[in-house]
Amino acid sequence: MAYDSEMNKVSDTWSRMRKTDVEELALYTMKSFVFHPTTPDLKVSHIIKDALFACSETDKFLFISDLGIRPTKAICHFHEDFAPFMTTPVLPMDLRPLLTSTILPNHLKVGFYTLKDVVKELNSRWLTEAEMAAWMRWWTASFGIQGIMKEQHKQWQNELLKVGKTHSGGKEVRLSSITKFIDGQMLRVRRPDDPLPEDTIPPALIQGLSPHAIPDTFGWQEMSIAH
Structure with missing residues (x-):
């Protein structure tokens, strides 16, 4: 042609x-x-x-x-x-x-972004720290607090966390291995050079996110003093 x-x-x-x-x-x-x-x-x-x-x-x-x-x-x-x-x-x-x-x-026709596109993007490469933080803000704003069926949210949450990966603080961070985040009192008492457990998301990636929304959005729990 x-x-x-x-x-x-x-x-x-x-x-x-x-x-x-x-x-x-x-x-x-x-x-x-x-x-x-x-x-x-x-x-x-x-x-x-x-x-x-x-x-x-x-x-x-x-x-x-x-x-x-x-x-x-x-x-x-x-x-x-x-x-x-x-x-x-x-x-x-x-x-x-x-x-x-x-x-x-x-x-x-040219299409609009879908969740499948986002999963494909996260699976294709290591996001920068800034890109991962932006993705977390988008996921929280778009699906973490808006009404979608609980089963659908859980399904997409699992898909996204399974493939999401980035580098932060000089180390690899795979979202599939994260179960905890730190905020509040723990964040205030932690020194910048204190190492984080492998299952804890680096604070730089969740800056600006509401700690109340994180457990529902990502399925992570706040680290306790005992932990």
């Missing part, structure tokens, strides 16, 4: 050209395939559009993202809540009108 050929050329030159130039080239190609209403019969534009998408033998329709040319199914709509910890290619906000005018069929 002409569209695939032109978009692959753009993809090949993405790293060799200035970002503004290569984006302009991609937009030129994409706008050449935008469908406009036909007159006097609207059906003509629909027939041409359907024929274009029917030519493809796969479900990969190339489109522009902030990380280059990607299939639309590999791109997500930008959302500020996910930006601090997700590396999935996103559709720039200023290109949403172009995507609307292209009118992709349902099986090729």
Whole structure:
């Protein structure tokens, strides 16, 4: 297909050209395939559009993202809540009108972030300390205190904690091994160089979180003086 050929050329030159130039080239190609209403019969534009998408033998329709040319199914709509910890290619906000005018069929549409996307991201790499802290804030705000079914919350909690991993304070932290957090009196009496037990989340990762929300959100218990 002409569209695939032109978009692959753009993809090949993405790293060799200035970002503004290569984006302009991609937009030129994409706008050449935008469908406009036909007159006097609207059906003509629909027939041409359907024929274009029917030519493809796969479900990969190339489109522009902030990380280059990607299939639309590999791109997500930008959302500020996910930006601090997700590396999935996103559709720039200023290109949403172009995507609307292209009118992709349902099986090729750019999607929104899902919990499966977050699990995949956490499973794919070690998050930085800042990214992990941002993810914890998102999980607490989005699902820790809002009403979803208890069984669903537990299922996703287990999935996320099983794959989440980061580095903090010079050591590896796997969320699957965490069972405790420190706050209140324990946090005040602990010296910065005091070592933490392996099952305790580093305080830097939970700064700003309500200690009352942590047990329900993550299933962790506050460390006692005796412990």
